Amino acid sequence: MSKFETIKIKFHENLYEIDTFWLRDHCRCVHCYNIETFQRKTNILDIPDDINASDFIIKNGKLQVFWNDGHESSYDLDFILKNLNPQSDKYKRVYWTKETFKVLEKVEMSDFLTNSDTKLAVLKNLYLYGFAFIDGVEPTEEGTKQCIENLFQIQKTFFGEMWTFSDANLDHCDTAYTNYYLPGHNDNTYFNDPAGLQILHCVQDNCTGGENFLIDGYQVATKIKKNYPEIYKRLTTTLVPAEFIENDRHHSYCAPIFQLHPLTKEILQIRFNDSDRAPFNTLKQTEVRQFYKDLKFLANEFNHDENQIVFKLKPGRVMIFDNWRVLHGRYSYDGCRTMSGSYVSRTEFQSVLRVNGLIN
Numbered sequence: 001m002s003k004f005e006t007i008k009i010k011f012h013e014n015l016y017e018i019d020t021f022w023l024r025d026h027c028r029c030v031h032c033y034n035i036e037t038f039q040r041k042t043n044i045l046d047i048p049d050d051i052n053a054s055d056f057i058i059k060n061g062k063l064q065v066f067w068n069d070g071h072e073s074s075y076d077l078d079f080i081l082k083n084l085n086p087q088s089d090k091y092k093r094v095y096w097t098k099e100t101f102k103v104l105e106k107v108e109m110s111d112f113l114t115n116s117d118t119k120l121a122v123l124k125n126l127y128l129y130g131f132a133f134i135d136g137v138e139p140t141e142e143g144t145k146q147c148i149e150n151l152f153q154i155q156k157t158f159f160g161e162m163w164t165f166s167d168a169n170l171d172h173c174d175t176a177y178t179n180y181y182l183p184g185h186n187d188n189t190y191f192n193d194p195a196g197l198q199i200l201h202c203v204q205d206n207c208t209g210g211e212n213f214l215i216d217g218y219q220v221a222t223k224i225k226k227n228y229p230e231i232y233k234r235l236t237t238t239l240v241p242a243e244f245i246e247n248d249r250h251h252s253y254c255a256p257i258f259q260l261h262p263l264t265k266e267i268l269q270i271r272f273n274d275s276d277r278a279p280f281n282t283l284k285q286t287e288v289r290q291f292y293k294d295l296k297f298l299a300n301e302f303n304h305d306e307n308q309i310v311f312k313l314k315p316g317r318v319m320i321f322d323n324w325r326v327l328h329g330r331y332s333y334d335g336c337r338t339m340s341g342s343y344v345s346r347t348e349f350q351s352v353l354r355v356n357g358l359i360n
C-alpha cells in the first residue's frame with residue numbers, strides 16, 4: 001500500500017484531512033484539465049483504484065502531490081478549501097410579509113439599459129426579495145422583450161417566447177386569460193421544471209379592479225416549518241399531481257408542494273397551484289383526509305392578508321418575480337386590460353446570478 005491515502009492540511013488554524021482520490025480527481029494540470037473549456041480531460045476510469053500519494057509538500061499556499069503512478073499535481077490551498085464543501089451564498093435572502101416589506105428602490109428602463117450597477121440592483125432584488133420592478137418601459141410586447149433580454153435569455157414554452165393576452169381572447173385554456181379572481185399560485189406546476197422567473201407587464205389598462213398581489217412562499221414555508229413541523233413534513237413529502245390539458249397537449253407532473261434542496265434540506269421551490277391540481281391519486285384513501293386538511297391550512301396561510309403585498313400594475317412597469325419562491329395572484333376586474341409577458345428558465349436565472357457574483 002502506498003504511503004498516503006489521506007493528506008492532512010493545516011490552513012487558517014484549521015486542520016483538514018483530504019482523501020487522495022478526491023485530490024487526484026481534482027488535478028488541474030494541463031494533462032487532466034482543459035482550462036479553456038473548463039472541462040476534465042481525464043475520465044474517472046483513468047484513475048487507478050489504488051491511487052495514493054507517495055509524498056507531498058505544502059509551500060507558499062500550494063500543495064504539491066507526488067503520486068504513486070508517477071504523476072504530479074499542484075493545488076492552490078484556497079481552491080481545495082473552496083471545493084471541499086458547498087459554500088454559503090454571499091447574500092442572505094430577505095423573507096417578507098406585508099408588515100416587514102420595504103419598498104424596493106425605483107429602477108428606470110433608461111438606466112437599466114445602460115448602467116451595469118442598475119442591472120445588478122435588479123438582480124439583487126430578484127435574489128433577495130424574489131421580485132423586481134422596472135419602470136419607464138414602452139407598453140408593448142416589443143418593449144417588454146427588450147427589457148427582459150437586457151438581462152436574460154427568454155424561455156420558450158407552448159405559450160411561445162413572448163405572449164400578449166387579454167380577457168377578450170381566450171388563447172389558452174387558462175383562467176389567467178379571464179377577468180376572474182386568481183388566488184395566489186405558482187406557474188407551470190405541471191412541468192417537470194417550472195419556469196424560474198415570470199415577467200408580467202400591463203400594456204393596456206382600461207379596467208377597474210385587477211390589483212395584483214405577491215406572497216413570499218419561502219417566508220410562509222419557513223413559518224410552517226417552525227410552528228407546524230408535522231404539516232411541513234407532509235407538505236415536503238406528499239406528491240401532488242398537476243396537469244394542463246389543451247387540444248393536442250397534456251402536461252402532467254407530480255411533486256411535493258414544498259421541494260427541498262437535496263443537500264441543505266432548505267426550502268428550494270414552492271409548487272402551489274390549486275387550479276392546476278390533477279386527480280389526487282398518490283395517497284391511500286385512508287391518508288387523503290389528513291392531507292386535504294394540510295392543503296387547506298396552507299391555502300389559508302397564502303390567503304392571509306398579512307402575507308400579501310398588493311399593488312396594481314400599470315403600463316410602463318415591468319414586474320419580474322421568482323416563480324420558485326413567490327406566488328402571484330390578481331383580483332377580478334371590470335373592463336379590459338392587456339398583459340404581456342414571458343418566462344425565464346431556472347437554470348438561466350441562476351447562471352446570471354452566478355456570473356454576477358450573487359450565488360456560488
